[in-house]
Amino acid sequence: MMNTESRGLVLDENLLFEQSQPGRVGYSLTGLDVPSATPDSRLVREEITDFPELSEVDVVRHYTRLSTWNYGVDSGFYPLGSCTMKYNPKINEAVARLPGFAHIHPQTPEALNQGALELMYNLQQDLGEISGFPAITLQPAAGAQGEFAGMLMIRAWHEANGQKRHKVIIPDTAHGTNPASSALCGYDVITVASDGILSKEAVAAVMDDDVAALMVTNPNTLGLFEADIREICELVHQHGGLVYSDGANLNAMMGISRPSDIGIDVMHFNLHKTFSTPHGGGGPGSGPVGVVDKLIPFLPVPYVVREDNSYKLEYNCPQTIGRLKSFYGHFGILVRAYSYILSMGGEGLKRASELAVLNANYIRARLEGEYDLPNKQRSLHEVVFSEDALQNDCHTLDVAKRLIDYGYHPPTIYFPLVVHGALMIEPTETESKQTLDEFCDALLAIAEESKNNPELLKQAPVRAKVQRLDETAAARKPKLRWERV
Amino acid sequence: MRYLPHTDVDVQQMLDRIGVSEIDTLFSGIPEECRLKRPLDLNGAKSESETLIFLQELAEKNSPASSWDTFLGGGAYNHFIPAVIDHLISRSEFYTAYTPYQPEISQGTLQAIFEFQTLICQLTGMDVANASMYDGASACAEAVLLTVRAARKRKKVLLSQALPPQYRETVATYCRYLDIELADISLQDGVTNQADLQSLLDDQVAAVVVGYPNYFGQIEDLATIAELTHAAGARLVAAVPEPLALALFKSPGEAGADIVVGEGQSFGIPLSYGGPGIGFFAVRKKDMRVLPGRLVGETTDKDGKRGFVLTLATREQHIRREKATSNICSNQWMCILMVSIYLALHGKQGLRQLAEINYAKAAYAKEKIAQLDGFSVTFSGESFNEFVVTCPEPVAALKKRLEQQGLLAGISLGRDYSELEDGLLICVTEQNSRKQIDRLVHALAGGKG
Numbered sequence: 001m002m003n004t005e006s007r008g009l010v011l012d013e014n015l016l017f018e019q020s021q022p023g024r025v026g027y028s029l030t031g032l033d034v035p036s037a038t039p040d041s042r043l044v045r046e047e048i049t050d051f052p053e054l055s056e057v058d059v060v061r062h063y064t065r066l067s068t069w070n071y072g073v074d075s076g077f078y079p080l081g082s083c084t085m086k087y088n089p090k091i092n093e094a095v096a097r098l099p100g101f102a103h104i105h106p107q108t109p110e111a112l113n114q115g116a117l118e119l120m121y122n123l124q125q126d127l128g129e130i131s132g133f134p135a136i137t138l139q140p141a142a143g144a145q146g147e148f149a150g151m152l153m154i155r156a157w158h159e160a161n162g163q164k165r166h167k168v169i170i171p172d173t174a175h176g177t178n179p180a181s182s183a184l185c186g187y188d189v190i191t192v193a194s195d196g197i198l199s200k201e202a203v204a205a206v207m208d209d210d211v212a213a214l215m216v217t218n219p220n221t222l223g224l225f226e227a228d229i230r231e232i233c234e235l236v237h238q239h240g241g242l243v244y245s246d247g248a249n250l251n252a253m254m255g256i257s258r259p260s261d262i263g264i265d266v267m268h269f270n271l272h273k274t275f276s277t278p279h280g281g282g283g284p285g286s287g288p289v290g291v292v293d294k295l296i297p298f299l300p301v302p303y304v305v306r307e308d309n310s311y312k313l314e315y316n317c318p319q320t321i322g323r324l325k326s327f328y329g330h331f332g333i334l335v336r337a338y339s340y341i342l343s344m345g346g347e348g349l350k351r352a353s354e355l356a357v358l359n360a361n362y363i364r365a366r367l368e369g370e371y372d373l374p375n376k377q378r379s380l381h382e383v384v385f386s387e388d389a390l391q392n393d394c395h396t397l398d399v400a401k402r403l404i405d406y407g408y409h410p411p412t413i414y415f416p417l418v419v420h421g422a423l424m425i426e427p428t429e430t431e432s433k434q435t436l437d438e439f440c441d442a443l444l445a446i447a448e449e450s451k452n453n454p455e456l457l458k459q460a461p462v463r464a465k466v467q468r469l470d471e472t473a474a475a476r477k478p479k480l481r482w483e484r485v
Numbered sequence: 486m487r488y489l490p491h492t493d494v495d496v497q498q499m500l501d502r503i504g505v506s507e508i509d510t511l512f513s514g515i516p517e518e519c520r521l522k523r524p525l526d527l528n529g530a531k532s533e534s535e536t537l538i539f540l541q542e543l544a545e546k547n548s549p550a551s552s553w554d555t556f557l558g559g560g561a562y563n564h565f566i567p568a569v570i571d572h573l574i575s576r577s578e579f580y581t582a583y584t585p586y587q588p589e590i591s592q593g594t595l596q597a598i599f600e601f602q603t604l605i606c607q608l609t610g611m612d613v614a615n616a617s618m619y620d621g622a623s624a625c626a627e628a629v630l631l632t633v634r635a636a637r638k639r640k641k642v643l644l645s646q647a648l649p650p651q652y653r654e655t656v657a658t659y660c661r662y663l664d665i666e667l668a669d670i671s672l673q674d675g676v677t678n679q680a681d682l683q684s685l686l687d688d689q690v691a692a693v694v695v696g697y698p699n700y701f702g703q704i705e706d707l708a709t710i711a712e713l714t715h716a717a718g719a720r721l722v723a724a725v726p727e728p729l730a731l732a733l734f735k736s737p738g739e740a741g742a743d744i745v746v747g748e749g750q751s752f753g754i755p756l757s758y759g760g761p762g763i764g765f766f767a768v769r770k771k772d773m774r775v776l777p778g779r780l781v782g783e784t785t786d787k788d789g790k791r792g793f794v795l796t797l798a799t800r801e802q803h804i805r806r807e808k809a810t811s812n813i814c815s816n817q818w819m820c821i822l823m824v825s826i827y828l829a830l831h832g833k834q835g836l837r838q839l840a841e842i843n844y845a846k847a848a849y850a851k852e853k854i855a856q857l858d859g860f861s862v863t864f865s866g867e868s869f870n871e872f873v874v875t876c877p878e879p880v881a882a883l884k885k886r887l888e889q890q891g892l893l894a895g896i897s898l899g900r901d902y903s904e905l906e907d908g909l910l911i912c913v914t915e916q917n918s919r920k921q922i923d924r925l926v927h928a929l930a931g932g933k934g
Contacts, residue, residue: 016600016829027567027835032842033919034849039867043704045735048607051833056569059829063573063822066593072581080583087488088581091533096757097571100544105557106759107896108548109888115546116758129526141619141760144802144814155662180802180812186662189807225514255525256512262519276488279583280819281594282616282779284761300658322658326560326622326651326748327759339540345530348486354508355491361511362499378514404590412586415803432490433499464589466792471588474784474796478773480613481603 013065016052017482026056050484069465070281071409077435079363081382081412081424082175082221084251084273086352089343092276092336101335106327110312116331117311120304123338124288127269130349131247132260133290138329139300143248145324146268146287147181147215152321153266153291153298154213154242155185160298160319163240165212171198173221173416178246187212194418196375197224200231207239217246218259221416221424223360223379225257233263242266242295250274251428252357252381255350265292275337286333300324355429356381359436363425366440370447374419381428387421394450396421398457402449405463406442486530548893550756554921555893558871558912559700560621560649560726561759562751564839565916570753570826580819584779588794594818595793598781601821604828608731609745610738611767615778616816621748622652624764625694625724626659627777627811628746631768632692632720633665634810635775639691639719641666645677647699649726650901656694670695672904675703675864675873677710686717692744694722697737698730701910702847702871703864711741720744727751728765730869733840744768753827754820763817763824776800777811839915843870846922847913853926854911860929863908871912873898873905876929880909887928894925 038044054062072078078085096102104113124136140146151168158165168182171194179189190211192202203214214236218226226232233243245259245267251274253259259267271277271286279285291299301320302313313328344352357380364373364383371385387396400410400423412424427436449456461467491499496508505511512520531539550563557563574580578593585591585598598616605614618624629642642660644653646669660667668685670693671678677695686693693714695705707723714721723737725747731737737745750762768776774797782796802809831839847870855862859877876883880897887894898908913922 013596015596015603016825017603020832024832025835026569026830026832027839029835029838029842030915032845034845034922036841037845037848038841039704039733039844039869043734043867045731045733045739047833047837048732051604051607051836052829053832053834054829056567056830059826060569060573062829063597063826064576066596067573067576067578068593069590069596070578070582070593071587071590072578074577074581078581078583080586083583085583088577089488091536093575093580095537095540095544097755098541098544099549099551100541100547102755102757103549103551103563104547104758105550105555105563105756105893106561107557107559108555108893109884112548112888112893113546113758115543118546119540119543126527141623142813142815144812145619145623148812152658152661175814176802176804176806176809177812177814179807180805180809183807183809184659184663184812186664225512225519227514227516230516230519256521257515257519258521261521278580278819280580280817281582281591281597281822282584282818283815284619284817284820285815321661323651323654324623324658325620325655325760326649326762330761331758332755332761335540339536341527342531342536342539343533344486344488346525346527348489348530349525349527351486351489354511355489355496357511358491358496358499358503358508361503365503378511380512380514400587401589404587409590410587430488430490433495461589465592466589466790467786467788469588469786469792469794470784471794471796474782474794475799478780478796479783480599480773480780480796481606482599 011065013062015482016062017050019058020052020054022053024053024055026054026059076407077431077439078409079411079425079427080409081426082248084426084428086276086428087430088276088278089340092339095339096332096335114311117304119338120334121306121311123334124304126341127288127290130254131267131290132258134293135296135299136288136290137299137303138288138334139324140287140289141325141330142283142285143268143270143287144177144181146289147177148184149300149324150244150266150268150289151181151185153295154244156298156321157295158212165210167211169203169206169211169214171216172418174215174217175246175248178215196222196377198226198232200228200235203232203235207235209239211239211241213242213244215244215246217248219249219252219380222375222384223382224377225380230262248273249381252353254353255346256353260292266295271333271337276340277333277336284330284333286330302328352429359427359429359431362436363427363440367443370444382424382426384419385423386419391451392454394454394457396423399423399446401460401468402446402457403442404461408439408442553891553893554924556895556911556913556925557893559896559910560651560748561756562727562914563756563916564751564914566753567830569830570823573826574819574822579822585795588792592792595781597822597825599783599793601825602781604825605765605767608728609767610736611745612770613773614765614767615776615780617821618764618766618778618813619817620762620764621724621726621746622655624746624766625652626656628722628744629656629692629694630659631775631777635772636691639689640664641668641689642691643668643670643685643693645670645695646672647677647701648694648696648724649700652724674866675701676705676866679709683713686713688718690717690719692720692722694724697723697725698727698869701864701873702868704734704867704869707737707740707742722746727869729840729843732836733844749824753823761817761820763820774800775810778813779816842915846917847872850913850922854929857930870914871910873908873910875907876909880907890928892925892928
């Protein structure tokens with residue numbers, strides 16, 4: 001429970017630029033062992049105005065202090081719905097730093113980096129087994145780039161078949177990236193209402209021969225398995241369309257259900273969600289994509305193939321959608337994800353999915369009644385409450401901010417848009433029953449506070465470094481960089 | 486399993502509370518025909534030490550820059566990384582956090598982004614920088630999309646052939662199904678051909694994109710290119726694959742670029758086989774509201790205390806959906822932290838000195854190789870830490886020969902530039918000692934050992 005006596009050392013810290021002292025240095029460069037040389041003076045710049053000048057100690061203290069204002073999975077429970085904030089294993093960090101992985105140049109001849117290519121090949125194979133897809137590209141830098149790659153392949157396939165289709169169907173529960181990625185491929189987005197679970201009838205009502213694809217998230221953002229997915233895939237296929245699945249919620253499915261077995265044609269993985277790589281304060285992510293056979297010719301280049309017991313990067317793909325970024329994907333993240341799969345094994349991955357679903361259902365059971373649960377169907381890895389049971393004009397935002405005072409990172413709020421004041425909780429499998437109990441106790445106490453002492457919610461957070469920030473002012477008169485006054 | 490805390494008793498108590506007898510019941514929302522009826526065909530779990538040994542064996546089959554004399558660049562650069570960086574980024578309050586959706590408990594992440602945005606503005610000479618894109622190539626592609634969006638009726642974008650090939654290919658992928666016409670500006674002596682540029686510019690051109698330095702390490706005459714571009718009413722995008730050059734050469738902002746994008750890997754990010762790095766993205770004030778990606782702004786809390794928040798989010802996909810300025814939903818925060826720490830350590834003086842060292846080392850190598858029989862430096866203008874040499878023997882064979890002496894000599898240009906079949910792109914950084922450079926020169930000349 002909350003101990004209001006302890007506030008810790010929450011100290012202020014000026015910006016790098018404000019701490020700068022002329023002449024102070026934080027580096028030591030090896031002296032020049034060749035004759036000095038300078039370019040044509042007309043091309044040379046003046047010194048960089050107001051660039052910082054700091055000692056090594058200054059920099060170390062600066063960032064150490066900044067870190068103390070942050071809250072991560074290692075600080076405590078972080079039930080951010082749809083983000084799968086599971087524990088980030090430390091062995092993954094250690095292996096990604098092995099010199100043979102961390103310091104290899106992407107232009108090194110393939111024969112000299114066989115270990116890296118073998119790792120990528122093995123990861124392609126393992127993700128293929130988990131999803132059922134015969135081919136995987138590891139190139140996309142994040143889930144959103146994976147969506148883009150997948151939708152590009154869908155469009156390339158249609159065009160190779162001589163078809164110009166213009167529409168993509170997306171349920172209203174989808175992440176915003178789905179429509180944004182479709183638009184990048186030149187598609188018009190048709191939004192379809194889902195009422196929790198997407199019905200075959202709802203899809204049929206908008207399905208025609210101008211629809212290139214349906215994009216679904218399964219399980220969806222309400223944590224519900226799309227029960228009609230097989231029939232929906234058949235329907236889309238009958239009309240010559242393809243089905244894209246957003247793999248954001250794969251953490252509920254490992255070893256339980258495989259997207260390709262149920263009719264999905266393309267899916268991206270989020271290695272930073274399902275496969276335990278760190279979220280890193282917002283990235284880097286990694287968004288590999290799996291495809292069915294007919295889309296293989298369109299995969300982005302390069303991808304890794306095995307030939308005569310050695311591995312190489314394949315570029316010779318005449319129908320490829322092309323390249324999505326420099327080089328071969330976020331290799332450092334791929335190493336971490338592969339380390340996770342090795343550590344878990346096939347059974348461990350399935351167990352992870354089972355316990356993720358158990359944890360979410362336990363939270364649901366403990367909070368249902370005090371918090372309004374709009375969708376009553378059997379849910380999987382996450383549970384979404386609305387704000388409708390809150391009293392005294394308290395809203396989801398207030399609950400979230402009050403949770404901070406209780407020492408938790410708040411859940412995802414106001415998403416999905418179809419739930420009024422959504423409070424979207426995804427505990428993941430790495431949390432113990434004790435942690436879940438303490439968190440539920442806190443949410444129940446907050447529900448009580450909303451009845452008896454709503455000001456506690458309205459004023460929250462009071463124990464963080466800053467109180468609620470004026471976001472309107474930030475947007476109205478944007479100050480996006482420091483400048484000397 | 487050590488990441489799964491549940492005891493059998495926990496599981497039973499939780500099932501009891503939920504009101505089901507077994508975990509499998511929780512999956513009853515999944516129709517039978519959608520279930521996998523067999524175990525996953527993956528290896529069994531490895532212990533921590535087995536995992537480490539297995540991956541160490543894979544890592545040992547690779548050739549890290551630290552164990553070779555390497556002269557590879559081409560968009561990924563072997564620079565020294567101070568120990569401070571890995572120490573600080575290993576603080577797990579940093580790397581186990583996510584997007585700062587809750588600013589009150591994310592001020593560390595947010596302040597670091599605000600500082601990064603400032604550092605990028607200072608370095609590039611621009612007004613506004615975002616919180617980063619995936620990498621230089623994808624940032625370049627997003628810059629192209631921005632220019633077409635902002636120019637409304639103009640649909641043509643001119644790409645210098647000296648722009649790194651991976652950037653040009655990525656731009657082509659991003660534009661594949663959009664109403665955008667891409668055209669190449671030819672080369673002249675290793676830089677963008679200005680006469681060709683002038684002939685291609687018309688009232689349909691939204692943007693001109695050039696590398697600075699370009700793929701061959703050459704320093705483009707950005708100011709003249711900017712004048713020509715602006716005279717035609719288009720935007721100039723400068724793409725910077727090696728940003729250390731900006732500590733020595735005039736900033737793209739000063740030269741008149743409208744958008745500056747680039748790759749930040751040089752600043753403290755491990756090579757890591759080419760990723761992750763960062764794409765930085767900076768614009769003039771006029772384009773602030775059409776920027777892709779996250780932005781952090783300064784504001785105050787209700788006590789008037791300074792704080793930082795994500796801002797101008799109405800450009801982004803989670804609000805604007807299909808009308809967003811980009812589909813991007815992340816930034817490379819861990820990597821921008823590395824960049825910021827690197828820049829803070831080196832600061833105003835150190836970054837300049839480091840750039841001068843890189844310049845001098847490359848100049849030394851260039852001069853020595855130019856003196857070799859049969860070899861010549863291909864292009865005449867200024868270059869930064871990378872340059873092209875024309876070789877008297879087939880480049881593939883030459884590279885192989887040097888490999889056997891422990892030298893990774895450079896990148897063959899023939900695959901991307903048919904006219905440069907004999908071209909080898911050589912990169913020299915502060916990591917290459919004079920002894921290494923002399924060894925390279927000796928080996929190129931046919932010497933052994």
